[in-house]
Amino acid sequence: MASYSTNEFRGGLKVLLDGDPCIILENEFVKPGKGQAFNRVKLRNLMTNRQWERTFKSGESLEAADVVDLEMEYLYTDGEFWHFMKTDGSFEQYPADAKAVSDALKWLKEQDVYTVTLYNGAPLTVTPPNFVELEVVDTDPGMKGDTAQGGTKPATLSTGAVVNVPLFITIGEVLKVDTRSGEYVSRVKSS
Amino acid sequence: MAWVRGFFARRGVMEVETPVLGRYGVTDSNIDSIPASPAPVAAGFAEAWLQTSPEYHMKRLLAAGAGPIYQVARVFRDGESGRRHNPEFSLLEWYRPGFTDTDLMAEVSELVCGWLGCEAPRMMRYRDVFLRFAGVDPFLATDSELAARCEQWLAPGQVQAFSRDDCLDLLMGCQVEPALASAGPVFVTGYPESQAALARVSEQDGLRQAHRFELYVQGVELCNGYWELTDWEEQQQRFAADNQARASAGKPEMPVDKAFLAALQAGVPDCAGVALGLDRLLMLKLGLDDLAGVIAFPADRA
Numbered sequence: 001m002a003s004y005s006t007n008e009f010r011g012g013l014k015v016l017l018d019g020d021p022c023i024i025l026e027n028e029f030v031k032p033g034k035g036q037a038f039n040r041v042k043l044r045n046l047m048t049n050r051q052w053e054r055t056f057k058s059g060e061s062l063e064a065a066d067v068v069d070l071e072m073e074y075l076y077t078d079g080e081f082w083h084f085m086k087t088d089g090s091f092e093q094y095p096a097d098a099k100a101v102s103d104a105l106k107w108l109k110e111q112d113v114y115t116v117t118l119y120n121g122a123p124l125t126v127t128p129p130n131f132v133e134l135e136v137v138d139t140d141p142g143m144k145g146d147t148a149q150g151g152t153k154p155a156t157l158s159t160g161a162v163v164n165v166p167l168f169i170t171i172g173e174v175l176k177v178d179t180r181s182g183e184y185v186s187r188v189k190s191s
Numbered sequence: 192m193a194w195v196r197g198f199f200a201r202r203g204v205m206e207v208e209t210p211v212l213g214r215y216g217v218t219d220s221n222i223d224s225i226p227a228s229p230a231p232v233a234a235g236f237a238e239a240w241l242q243t244s245p246e247y248h249m250k251r252l253l254a255a256g257a258g259p260i261y262q263v264a265r266v267f268r269d270g271e272s273g274r275r276h277n278p279e280f281s282l283l284e285w286y287r288p289g290f291t292d293t294d295l296m297a298e299v300s301e302l303v304c305g306w307l308g309c310e311a312p313r314m315m316r317y318r319d320v321f322l323r324f325a326g327v328d329p330f331l332a333t334d335s336e337l338a339a340r341c342e343q344w345l346a347p348g349q350v351q352a353f354s355r356d357d358c359l360d361l362l363m364g365c366q367v368e369p370a371l372a373s374a375g376p377v378f379v380t381g382y383p384e385s386q387a388a389l390a391r392v393s394e395q396d397g398l399r400q401a402h403r404f405e406l407y408v409q410g411v412e413l414c415n416g417y418w419e420l421t422d423w424e425e426q427q428q429r430f431a432a433d434n435q436a437r438a439s440a441g442k443p444e445m446p447v448d449k450a451f452l453a454a455l456q457a458g459v460p461d462c463a464g465v466a467l468g469l470d471r472l473l474m475l476k477l478g479l480d481d482l483a484g485v486i487a488f489p490a491d492r493a
Contacts, residue, residue, distance in 0.1 A: 029273025034388050035360030036221050055344040
């Protein structure tokens, strides 16, 4: 297995620490006077999402983590696993468990493409695109003349996600939603 | 640079130049020279090193009777790169025959604070900055007490591979230096004997302390100075000890600079000397906190 020395540490590098895959966020070189050099490193544990701070003697190394991000199309769920397929034409499929899908669950739409992070070949996390387009399946009827007031109401989308939308939105419309904040962005013009 | 040259011209200190590419590197266990391999010319040498400091050559000039001298030198230290480090940087180094560390600190203060316009530095002993900011006595604490202090920054078990000086350096870098950032300019003096480098050592308050000083401004280490060791036999022993430390850290041993030892043997006058990082000084003058702002082409774009 490849390993990285402290002088190769960069933001974004994936390494193994205490047996867990981590991504390096920051790496600060500290060296007092004529003394020993250290690297103060901030990492995020990809299993727990917790942030860690660790100090290493410069020149120490960490094993590289076999972590890759791939674009994959969501196919279906069998209730236990959510199945994704590579978009490179290989039709290779990967089952992601509930832990990997986690918060992405409410944005999953069949045939849309997601970023699946593989660790040792198995899905570790699923990240939705920043924006998704989903159909409204339930909301209170819209009221004419309320467009200028700027009020909002909850709307349920086809994936089960509930977002606050302007009062003029009606069932059947397709909305653009920001998955990071869970907020309504705009209506999508039906073509 | 105009400030620096004017400062020394008024004080009758002569500007000198010494080789950037030298026959010997340094033995310091924590400073790595960058090797070069020039073609062996007549009476030359096939193995050479980019200098990490002009110190040995300047001391050879002192031994030859140069009197007070200064130099702005380009120096190289392998593997040092970060917000406050670049593998290649400018060092202002000067030597004052007849000065003690106390005399030289006064001169450093005039040069640095005169240019930055900051207040004169306070004096704090290495022991006192540790007691105050790290809550531990760097001279009297046991090895295991020091190790226990370090554990908060490390993985379990990692500290077992640390020497006493490694622990002190970790505390210095992670706890003391950040605390000094808000303490105003400070001269740290009286280093442990194990960190004397090229400074003479004497007993003060019942403890063996090195006549070494460092100036911190806003937590940035600006310079490192000594009341110089002029005893060639002790110097030879320190070189040997350095190489032992290198070997136990898994680093290659470095050949000892024989010309420098010969100069000490012939007699370097009693003097104090100091090396100051000009890039860091400029960084402070401009109110920046990253050397990338003052070096046109840092290492990653060199």
